[in-house]
Amino acid sequence: MTILVIAEHIQATLKVATLNAVSAAREIGGEIHVLVAGLDVQGVADAAARAAGVSKVLLADAPHLDAGLAENVEAVVLSIAKNYSHILAPATAYGKNIAPRIAAKLDVAQISDIIAIEDQDTFARPIYAGNAIATVQSADPIKVITVRTSSFDPVDAVGGNAVVERIDVTPGAGLSQLVGREVMKLERPELASASIVVSGGRGLGSGENYARILEPLADKLGAALGASRAAVDAGFVPNDYQIGQTGKIVAPELYIAVGISGAIQHLAGMKDSKVIVAINKDEEAPIFSIADYGIVGDLFSVAPELVEELQS
Template sequence: MTKPANLVLAEHDNASIKSATLHTIAAAQRIGGDIHVLVAGHNAQAAANAATAIAGVSKVLLADAPQLAEGLAENVEATVLNIAKDYSHILAPATAYGKNIAPRIAAKLDVAQISDITAVDSADTFERPIYAGNAIATVQSTDPIKVITVRTTGFDAAAAEGGTASVENIDAAADAGISQFVSREVTKLDRPELTSAKIIVSGGRGLGNGDNYRQVLEPLADKLHAALGASRAAVDAGFVPNDFQVGQTGKIVAPQLYVAVGISGAIQHLAGMKDSKIIVAINKDAEAPIFSVTDYGLVGDLFTIVPELVKELG
């Protein structure tokens, strides 16, 4: 009997594959079996070609139609359901894209979604964080098709090169007609994308206001070629836009270096960054919870320490 294959829903921009997809493919590799990648979009041949080069992918399915151009959940879901019976596992990254689509697929298949997995124990058993990452639940599923979202920080990315998969064109589902794309405002960043950055400098409420955030943190981020992040408190206070937010209700990150400046370390923030390889915290409160997860802690006035650090970095 042929072992059922895994289907990975690719997050892409119709021209290239987003890094979250590479981490999701890595999770699929742990499950075992063939890996097929679905690229659902419009004028997305370039993205499909990029997917063929990913190590471990055996086939790329391209559904190309105008109604898939913007990744509307209803239309992508219907396209997946047309082929779902051919797969034992359907995986998507636990990003805004994947979280928008996967629950609809699970509901239509009448199975329980397995969310935010960080490890694969076997083909039917997975680990996922609960209680803001303070406990790990081991979940076993007997559903015939397992719909899974993957926490990208839990898996090293699959190699983007080295694969030799073929592309197969499949039919896109008809436009569901119950939602329409109106507009998208894309933030233009001169810095690395937060979720893929190797170094992140984050600021919290301790910075006082948005002007201080920029004046204190931007020179440090420039020196380190880092992305800028923020705690929920800093976002709620209006220091920076909400797409800067790191945490359970923001973006989950795991860079090589995470520098937390003026962040006390609320549990929801720690849940989003404690998997970082090296964590440095600067805070005047020696009892701040952030120090419980740091590799290096500096207790003192951030308005003195950060400029001195920038000066030392030359």
């Protein structure tokens, strides 16, 4: 049994989500190959080769793969798919863009967002915003799977010594082209991989309050900033701050929820955090049902007091 993991990378850097997917592949068992598709991505392939548990890296290097367009990457995967029993991708925007096309072309059912592995055919995945867990067993000859990265610890980024093999690349599909890309440079850790997250909700009242209250706390903790859907919809912060069922799924060591009531949609995206701290003036707020530590009080007083304590 051989498993293929589709690597996610950006700006010539292998993303941690790939290491989470490799971790899931190790639990399934068998030989693990990693596909790196892009342009001038030898460095990414070398990084994937150093990941623990990887036995081979397949390097597909071509100009039409530079943008990571789904139809072009899908064609590369389909050209080698018959060699694999499982094809895994992280359940990120990148993986969710590619995996369904592969499953459709192979005429198999995709198994989405797995959080646990029972055996090589049986997987667990959340449904109903995480309020229930479905156990899915597949008899498909090739299983196409997306992996919830927060449910699998990443493998070590060093220690492996896999061989890197260049493969033939199919021509570009020519169905779409990348017109432009805006990359936001963050001074703080990336939200999906941060060990500490400070998140704000509608209770903050405005974008100005969000910045004034949360940024000093995040700066003191070296934390990433996140938000509930309500805060995003209200225009406090951009969409890429959103945590929840329709946003990012996070599981940091510490999650601080400030002014977040705890709607099911939001809880689905952060309830696997190791330690959850909630600050809310409503003692009946649902967030307290999953919080390890709760502070019932005015966030405009409590959050600055926390910053002062961290300074002392």
